[in-house]
Amino acid sequence: MSRITKWKVEKTKVKVVFRLQxxxxxxxxxGWDKLYISFIPAETGKATSKTTKANxxxxxxxxxxxxxxxxxxLQDIRTKQYEEKLYKLxxxxxxxxxxxLGEATINLADFVDALKPTSLALxxxxxxxxxxxxxxxQLLTSKTGFREFEQQRELTERGLRATSDQGSHEESADGKDSSPDQNVNNHMHKVCDLC
Known part of the structure; x- marks a missing residue:
């Protein structure tokens, strides 16, 4: 009897950061006055990010x-191809x-070489x-904004530590953060916790 050798497909994990505008x-x-976008990985079905509402x-x-x-x-070591990384918007x-209003799907693996901002219409x-x-x-690297992303993350972490040390958190009368910048910073902190 002959034995068929199964080739083990070797894959490596590559950590990346994308900026999406x-x-x-x-x-x-x-009927549509203010909208926001939820960013949902297909594999989990749970939103990892949301934009603020825009008019x-x-x-x-x-x-x-x-x-x-x-x-x-995930990248195949032999072929250098990346597996799909689907997200629902x-x-x-x-x-x-x-x-x-509607939904669209994007495969972030298609943008692994997008060192310059790449636009598409969905x-x-x-x-x-x-x-x-x-x-x-845009894929963020040390040359294309990753440093900026890291600096914002550090500032956010320092700001949150300072806020928690004071034991108070400024909120507006409706219970939401008082500034849009704080919403972005809170989002950045959530994303960075995944790093």
Whole structure:
């Protein structure tokens, strides 16, 4: 009897950080006033990041805060190809199904060489024909903003330590953080905990 040798596929994990910036166009005029984006890994189905809410004006919406996603990609050592790393982008006003404008899917493994910002237009599924989510993706390295990402993370951590040492946290009357910058910093801290 002959034995068939099974080749073990050797893979390595590569830790990467992506910066994603968003704007949407062709949004219906009625019913959509403020939107946010949830960033959801396909493998877990749970949102790892959300943008702040942005106003819709003249059928367009632009989010000033980027999403930073730290992840590990699997790379085949022999072929140098990366496995898919799918994420769902959900654009909406709230969590109920009726308050979701639409969804799109992105494979971050496609952008592992995106040292310069790369833009793409994704039609939003589940909505009237027309709404499009424009995404600019960039792989962060020491030359393309990773240092900036690390500095922001350090500042955020120092700020949070100082806040926790004081034992108080400034909040507005509605119970939310008092500044949009703090929301971004809180998001950065959450993402960096995954590092």
């Amino acid at each position: 968003f704007h949407a166009t062709h949004i219906p005029q009625s 819709v004006r003249n059928g367009a919406c632009k989010w000033s805060d980027p999403i930073y996603e730290t992840t590990r990609l 959900v654009v909406g006003m709230g969590s109920s199904r009726s308050s979701i 039609p939003l599924n589940g909505s009237d024909p027309g709404p499009t989510l424009h995404v600019t993706v």
